[in-house]
Amino acid sequence: MVAACINEAFPMSVSALETSHGRLPLAAAPAARGLGVEVASTFALAHPAWEALARTGCVTPYQQFGWVESYFRHVEAPEGAEPALVILRNAAAEPVMLLPLAVTPTRFGRVARFIGGKHANFHMPLLGADAGRLTAADIASALRQTARIAGIDLYHFMHQPLDWEGIKNPMALLGGQASPSAGYKTALEADGEAMLHARLSKDRRRKMRQKEAKLAAMGAVRYHKPASDDEARALLDRFLAQKAERFSTQGIDDPFAGPQVRAFLDEITTRRDAGGQPILRFHALMLDERPVAIFGGVDDGKRFSGVITAFDGDEEIARTTPGETLLMMMVKDCCARGLATFDLGVGEARYKMAICDATEPLIDTLVPVTVKGRLLAAGMGAGTLGKRIVKQTAVGRAALGFFRKMKARG
Numbered sequence: 001m002v003a004a005c006i007n008e009a010f011p012m013s014v015s016a017l018e019t020s021h022g023r024l025p026l027a028a029a030p031a032a033r034g035l036g037v038e039v040a041s042t043f044a045l046a047h048p049a050w051e052a053l054a055r056t057g058c059v060t061p062y063q064q065f066g067w068v069e070s071y072f073r074h075v076e077a078p079e080g081a082e083p084a085l086v087i088l089r090n091a092a093a094e095p096v097m098l099l100p101l102a103v104t105p106t107r108f109g110r111v112a113r114f115i116g117g118k119h120a121n122f123h124m125p126l127l128g129a130d131a132g133r134l135t136a137a138d139i140a141s142a143l144r145q146t147a148r149i150a151g152i153d154l155y156h157f158m159h160q161p162l163d164w165e166g167i168k169n170p171m172a173l174l175g176g177q178a179s180p181s182a183g184y185k186t187a188l189e190a191d192g193e194a195m196l197h198a199r200l201s202k203d204r205r206r207k208m209r210q211k212e213a214k215l216a217a218m219g220a221v222r223y224h225k226p227a228s229d230d231e232a233r234a235l236l237d238r239f240l241a242q243k244a245e246r247f248s249t250q251g252i253d254d255p256f257a258g259p260q261v262r263a264f265l266d267e268i269t270t271r272r273d274a275g276g277q278p279i280l281r282f283h284a285l286m287l288d289e290r291p292v293a294i295f296g297g298v299d300d301g302k303r304f305s306g307v308i309t310a311f312d313g314d315e316e317i318a319r320t321t322p323g324e325t326l327l328m329m330m331v332k333d334c335c336a337r338g339l340a341t342f343d344l345g346v347g348e349a350r351y352k353m354a355i356c357d358a359t360e361p362l363i364d365t366l367v368p369v370t371v372k373g374r375l376l377a378a379g380m381g382a383g384t385l386g387k388r389i390v391k392q393t394a395v396g397r398a399a400l401g402f403f404r405k406m407k408a409r410g
Contacts, residue, residue, distance in 0.1 A: 067120070155365070174367060190334065221287055222288075291312075
């Protein structure tokens, strides 16, 4: 349904939108300002604009080309999704913004989302230098035209930060409601040791030293970053095994269990980013030659974003909280490398609050385009509100924990 690459100028005005899914009156589009919209259905067609924005604009690690292309090919395409890579250009034909979307057919209509799903903590467009001049009307007009081209009933934009390292997210101009969970981050300092000393209480530091001593009594403890693809793959295999065991005991469906997600993780473990580094970078706490805690993240040289984490299920080892020890080592490493921000992704967890002193508000936005889209949006909006109540209230969290325990018991 999506043409290989369709280029249209924003119209002076639009009275209604025609799609195969119905006709819905629309407000007038903005006067032509030299903006144009393209919808590319292949990554090859979108790649030049993507690279241009990566060189001069704002691109989160989750929207870098390698991550998005790998995820779509391994995970979303096999599920029947089609890419809709939306490029907004200025009068000089320079890319201003790029929306990497996947259009998925459902029983009730076609839904467009950012590529990456729940495996990407944050979803944003790629932004050029002129993106700050975009208005809500500009973006709405581009979405309407994209919907006409790609046959979209509803846009569902999840986990959108209001800004990224001080750069405003233009998609927030469309409004939305708070996501079920927020992100957790902290600003880094030059001296990681001094930063952690000031951040952690005296009692917390004492307890950590005691636990580290107990772990050291079991063998040689060291911080490890893989030096080869084989080492990285070995850590990925160990992570998947640790995570599967953990989810099973907690009664949680394993989001990494499917072969498609595993193939994606395997590829980005060795696929290089623009700087020549693996897209997914692993960190481990080793006990002799045994990885007792593993962390994987994406790193653009300015901000480290945590993606996956797991620790050894052995009770004696787990009591020493190796994951927390590894986390502190990683913070020191990021400080030493001059990174500005350290984040641990989306979702509530005690270990995140130990080091992250700031939450990152996120919004979910539903943009219906057709009558079908309006009906879909009503149900999805209620679902998002329900998830937020469960995750943000003591009663909701207790109920969720109870059901998970029942599920684990079988």
